[in-house]
Amino acid sequence: MVSCVVKNWQGEDVGEASLSLKVAKDENAAHIVHRALVRQQNNARQGNASAKTRAEVRGGGRKPWKQKGTGRARAGSIRSPLWRGGGVIFGPKPRDYSTKMNRKERRLALRTAFSSQSENLVVVESFAENLSQPKTKELAAALTRWGATADKRVLLILTDISENVFLSARNIPYLKVLRADSLNIYDILVADTIVTTPEALAQLQEVYSD
Template sequence: MVECAVKDWQGEVVGQTAIDLKVAREETAAGIVHRALERQLANSRQGTASTKTRAEVSGGGRKPWRQKGTGRARAGSNRSPLWRGGGVIFGPKPRDYTTKMNRKERRLALRTAFQRRAAELIVVEDFATQFARPKTKDLVEALRRWGADPTARLLLILPERSEALDNVYLSGRNVPNLKLITATNLNIFDLLAADQIVVTAAALTKIQEVYGE
C-alpha cells in the first residue's frame, strides 16, 4: 500500500489517499511489465509492409541476351533481384505481429506498473467544475500549482469521458506533451512513457475498482 497526498484546485494538500493494488513480486515485477509492454507495442503494429518478389514484378519472360559470346555476365531475366527494377530478396510481407498474454498477467502487469510510479503520481480533487469553457492557460497553470511540469511528458487520468469533462479535454489537447486518458483506458505504454502522472481522486478510485483484486 502506498500513501498519496490529495491536492485541491489551488495546489494545497487537503487530504490523503492510498493506493492498494495486488502487484507482482519484486523478483518478477520487471519481467512481467516488460512482457506486457512488448505485447502492447507488437499488437499496435499494422504489419502491412510488403515487397514484390521476382515472381511478382512485371516484365521478364525473355532472356536479355544469349548465354555465351557477348562478354557480359550471363542473365536469365531482367527481373532478377540483382537488376534495377527487379524483385526483392527476403523482403517484408504482410504479417500478424500479435502476441498473446493471459488476462490475469496483463492486469497484474498494469497494477504493478501503476503502483511503481507512485513517486511520480500527483492526486488531485475533481476539477471539471472549474472549466465553464475550454481554457488551456488555466489548465497549464493548475498543473504548475500541483507540482507538475507542463513541458515534461504528462499523463492526465480522468474517471470517464462525459459532457462534464468535455471542456477539460478541449483545454488539454493544446498542451503538446500532455496526454489525457480515462481510468478504463489505462495502459502500460502511457504509464511508463510519462515523466509525471496526474490522476483525479475519482479516477484513482475507479482504477482500484476496475483493476484491484
C-alpha cells in the first residue's frame, strides 16, 4: 500500500491518496527488477555495428612481395588484420540484442519498481486548467513548489497529456512526461521525484493491477 499527501497547484496539502499494487517478494524483487531493466536497455539497442573481416576489405588479392629473399617478414595480403587498413579479428557484426521476458514478469517488475519509489512520490491535483497557455516558467515554478528542484530528475505521470502541458514541459531538461498506461521501468528507477495525479494513480491501479 502506497499512501501520500495530495497537493494543489500552490503546493498546499489538500487531501490524501493511496495505491495498492501487488509487488514481488523481498528475496526476488531486486532480481526481477534488474532483469526487466536489462531487457529494456537491450531491446533499445540497434545492433547494427559492423566491422569488415579480411575477406570483406577491398584489395589485398596479390601477395605484396615474394615469400623469401627480401629480408622482410613474409606476407600474403595487405589486408591482413596485422596491417593498417586490414580486416578486423572478431569485430562486431549486426545482431539482435533483444531479450525476452514474460508479460506477467514485466508487469510485476514495473509494479515493484514503482512501489520502491513511494518515498519520492508526489501527488498533485489535476493542473491542466491552470495552464491556459503554454508556460514553461509556470510549470517549472509549480514543480519547485511540489518539491521537485532543478537538480533532480522528475517524472511526471498523467492520464492524458494536453498540448499546453506538453509544450510547457518539453523545454524543462530535468522533466520527463509519460502517460499512466505507458510507463517503463527505466524512467521510474532513474527518477528522483515522481509527480502524478489522483486520476493517474487510479489508471495505474487499473492498468497494472495484475
